Amino acid sequence: MVMQPPRLSPHGLTDHARASAPPAPAAAGAPADGTGEPAPARPVLETRGLWIRYSGRPAIQDCTLAIAEHRVTAIIGPSGCGKSTLLRHFNRMNEFTPGVTMEGQVLYHGQDLYDRDVDPVEVRRRIGMVFQKPNPFPKSIFQNVAWGPSINGYARRSGGKQALADLVERSLRQAGLFDEVKDRLFSSGLTLSGGQQQRLCIARALAMEPEVILMDEPCSALDPASTARIEDLLFELKERYTIVIVTHNMQQAARVSDYTAFFDAGRLVEFGETDQVFTNPREKKTEDYVTGRFG
Amino acid sequence: MSAPKSLSRKLTRSAREEAVRGVLFICALISVATTVGILVVLAREAAAFFEHVPVADFLFGTRWAPLLEPRSFGVLPLVCGTFLVVAGSSLIAIPIGVLSGMYLSEFASDRVRGIVKPVLEILAGIPTVVYGYFALTFVTPQLARVFPDIHIFNAASASIVVGIMVLPMVASLCDDALRAVPESLRHAAYAVGATPFEVSMRVVFPAALSGVLASFVLAMSRAIGETMAVTLAAGVTPKLTANPLESIQTMTAYIVQVSLGDTPAGTVEYQTIFAVGALLFAITLSLNLLAHRILRRFREAYE
Amino acid sequence: MRAGRHLRLRRRLSRAFRLVCAATTWLGCGLLAVLLFHLVRDGFGRMNWEFLTSYPSRFAAKAGVKSALWGSVWLMGLTAAFSIPVGVAAAIYLEEYARRGRLSTLIHINIANLAGVPSIVFGILGLAVFVRFLAFDRSLLSGSLTMSLVILPVIIIAAREALRAVPDSIRQAAYALGATRWQTVRHHVLPAAAPGILTGVILAMSRALGETAPLIMIGALTYVAFVPEHPLDPFSTLPIQVFNWASRPQQAFHEAAAAGILVLLAVLLLMNSAAVLLRHRTQRYRRW
Numbered sequence: 001m002v003m004q005p006p007r008l009s010p011h012g013l014t015d016h017a018r019a020s021a022p023p024a025p026a027a028a029g030a031p032a033d034g035t036g037e038p039a040p041a042r043p044v045l046e047t048r049g050l051w052i053r054y055s056g057r058p059a060i061q062d063c064t065l066a067i068a069e070h071r072v073t074a075i076i077g078p079s080g081c082g083k084s085t086l087l088r089h090f091n092r093m094n095e096f097t098p099g100v101t102m103e104g105q106v107l108y109h110g111q112d113l114y115d116r117d118v119d120p121v122e123v124r125r126r127i128g129m130v131f132q133k134p135n136p137f138p139k140s141i142f143q144n145v146a147w148g149p150s151i152n153g154y155a156r157r158s159g160g161k162q163a164l165a166d167l168v169e170r171s172l173r174q175a176g177l178f179d180e181v182k183d184r185l186f187s188s189g190l191t192l193s194g195g196q197q198q199r200l201c202i203a204r205a206l207a208m209e210p211e212v213i214l215m216d217e218p219c220s221a222l223d224p225a226s227t228a229r230i231e232d233l234l235f236e237l238k239e240r241y242t243i244v245i246v247t248h249n250m251q252q253a254a255r256v257s258d259y260t261a262f263f264d265a266g267r268l269v270e271f272g273e274t275d276q277v278f279t280n281p282r283e284k285k286t287e288d289y290v291t292g293r294f295g
Numbered sequence: 296m297s298a299p300k301s302l303s304r305k306l307t308r309s310a311r312e313e314a315v316r317g318v319l320f321i322c323a324l325i326s327v328a329t330t331v332g333i334l335v336v337l338a339r340e341a342a343a344f345f346e347h348v349p350v351a352d353f354l355f356g357t358r359w360a361p362l363l364e365p366r367s368f369g370v371l372p373l374v375c376g377t378f379l380v381v382a383g384s385s386l387i388a389i390p391i392g393v394l395s396g397m398y399l400s401e402f403a404s405d406r407v408r409g410i411v412k413p414v415l416e417i418l419a420g421i422p423t424v425v426y427g428y429f430a431l432t433f434v435t436p437q438l439a440r441v442f443p444d445i446h447i448f449n450a451a452s453a454s455i456v457v458g459i460m461v462l463p464m465v466a467s468l469c470d471d472a473l474r475a476v477p478e479s480l481r482h483a484a485y486a487v488g489a490t491p492f493e494v495s496m497r498v499v500f501p502a503a504l505s506g507v508l509a510s511f512v513l514a515m516s517r518a519i520g521e522t523m524a525v526t527l528a529a530g531v532t533p534k535l536t537a538n539p540l541e542s543i544q545t546m547t548a549y550i551v552q553v554s555l556g557d558t559p560a561g562t563v564e565y566q567t568i569f570a571v572g573a574l575l576f577a578i579t580l581s582l583n584l585l586a587h588r589i590l591r592r593f594r595e596a597y598e
Numbered sequence: 599m600r601a602g603r604h605l606r607l608r609r610r611l612s613r614a615f616r617l618v619c620a621a622t623t624w625l626g627c628g629l630l631a632v633l634l635f636h637l638v639r640d641g642f643g644r645m646n647w648e649f650l651t652s653y654p655s656r657f658a659a660k661a662g663v664k665s666a667l668w669g670s671v672w673l674m675g676l677t678a679a680f681s682i683p684v685g686v687a688a689a690i691y692l693e694e695y696a697r698r699g700r701l702s703t704l705i706h707i708n709i710a711n712l713a714g715v716p717s718i719v720f721g722i723l724g725l726a727v728f729v730r731f732l733a734f735d736r737s738l739l740s741g742s743l744t745m746s747l748v749i750l751p752v753i754i755i756a757a758r759e760a761l762r763a764v765p766d767s768i769r770q771a772a773y774a775l776g777a778t779r780w781q782t783v784r785h786h787v788l789p790a791a792a793p794g795i796l797t798g799v800i801l802a803m804s805r806a807l808g809e810t811a812p813l814i815m816i817g818a819l820t821y822v823a824f825v826p827e828h829p830l831d832p833f834s835t836l837p838i839q840v841f842n843w844a845s846r847p848q849q850a851f852h853e854a855a856a857a858g859i860l861v862l863l864a865v866l867l868l869m870n871s872a873a874v875l876l877r878h879r880t881q882r883y884r885r886w
Binding site: 395401418560 | 608609611612614615616618619620622623625626627629630632633636637640683684685687688690691692695696704705708709710711712714715716717718719720721722723725726727730747750751754778779780804805807808809810811814815817820837840841844845852855856859862863866870874
């Protein structure tokens, strides 16, 4: 990967990102939303020369990558290649693991997320996360979704309890869960099925009105039907949010994502439009992985 | 896309978080303050005591009479009294405790466990005054039937009730220690044709030995610190004797005795509380540390 | 064959061993039965409403536990007020905030040691610090502060275990939503750990109820003919009253002591049953 820090160009895309991510207006072809007007894909999140080490052992080595706005970017690779570690670095969740050190930068709209003045709490409000195993709070469905906004004073800021209730309904609808739970909003979130719980977790993340949603293998603990529902969701969600999804399921990556990053043993091997990565990979290792020869 | 709102820290939220953390930290320090307090208080008053009474006289003297004339401050009778009670109670608590622990972990069905474990918990939860009362009104009269020359206050009945008090702890800790031995060891032993007795005694018990030993040490430490039962049952006459049928006085009973009286602060009698207390603290602390070291080695073996 | 004969002997030995173990175990249970039977026989006749509502007296027949009972109630209330917030707060700090380091380990060892210190040593501490140095004299305040120090390690250890049992995924979910540590602890971890903490607290309080030695050290009176009205009032407690009666030679006072013990055990039984029920309920409804 390129060693010098890339320069910021006027369009907001770094040189490197431009090299590895085709400029969307020119080569994207038919955009996913089918409006005929290609949305400019600017990087919301970038890493530059990022190294992440666990107690000295490198988990991510010299990664430089740009995540485009309003797109789904998939991160794939064999187990242990550092996918989840990278994902958690985007919302500063690695800080809860002792012994993690980093070099390099993680930028959010050009601002260094790990700058001393930056509050990780603020970061996590803008960059939300859905985990591998659904983890709803042992509270009611309503409270699950409403808690995040309410501790931020949402009700106070936006006009009272009704506004909060509207937000909950909106989030549950966006997550495709509202119709199934509208009659039992106050029963415990733990009474839902696995797939429903995961959609509840998605609704919970959406209620914070984030800009980016990070998903760490969100379907790996679910049955195929629930998986399909969540994949459908992603097509709708990317109109409003930027999504980064880690998955060990290549077919899933091929189905849902616009861009794919392939990692192996902590190194970014290849990054590009999903079609290109899967049908015409540049690197041999990528080809071996996507054709199932290893991993 | 508009520029992101500021990501910098909100001052009020940071201040509140820091304040909460500070309050919680202070609460955690209170436990440290307690230990420091104990050490300081004991050290200061004991130091004042040792200005009047030489340390050697205290530690090795054989006559304890701080309140009567002629005064003497040899602590050995109290230590001997404590030791007598501890020895007696260990004789009861250790065998019964270990065998009960073994039964619970190796042989007992879940139903039996469901009865015995709560019973042991109840025995452990009964306040010590109750045991003192029991010693005085039941154990001593029963002992008197066997040993007619027994004193009303005697070390034996105190030992017996302290033993009963401590045996749930031994049983419970031994049970835990034995259960921690992996099943695979037992299976291997059964597979070569050993009987349950042989498996227990030759394989499981040695493997759990450090846990079992730690339970003995902790039981002794607990017996040493026992106060109300021995005060009621064993008496207030400090003497150097090996005869459990006589009345004696333990270190803890002495401290209670002085407190029940009116001893003005600053006098040597008042300071004896701290001197004896310091000795008591030192002994129990050493035993507890010893037990934890044994336990730590035992945990390392299985983790 | 030789092996056969040995085998029979070994089997017999094994069966005998099992019998011995069982017998000793049931012996322990039998002791409890004897104890209870004895207590009930001695004290039950003495138990009546007057017993609960009279003050102690020189005349055994008129003696009652009113002042001791109220003293215990006051003491438990004040002790709870001091020890529960401090204990839970300390546990929260140690489990949720403290970085694993030297200071944290030191505090941990310290608490484990304090849990094994004889309670009379806490009485000595209380005597020097609360009664003399802070001049609270032999009051409920001194008694409850001293007793709080006795049970603080117990509460901290129990609360830490309850906090540790809360799955980390809940914390991660809360942090990922942009919650601060205190928001996470206050809204999610603490409520989830609450039943376990409550069980530990109840058990610690029942221990405090039965403790006598530290209170004697700080000067709780053994003969009190009034009900305390103020934290600075002197007081007596139920175990101290029992101790006082048991130390007297007259049989009549022994009966009073037995009755007092029955009252004490009844309260303890209630508290412990509440704790056990709570433990059962939470284990059944725990759904994570």
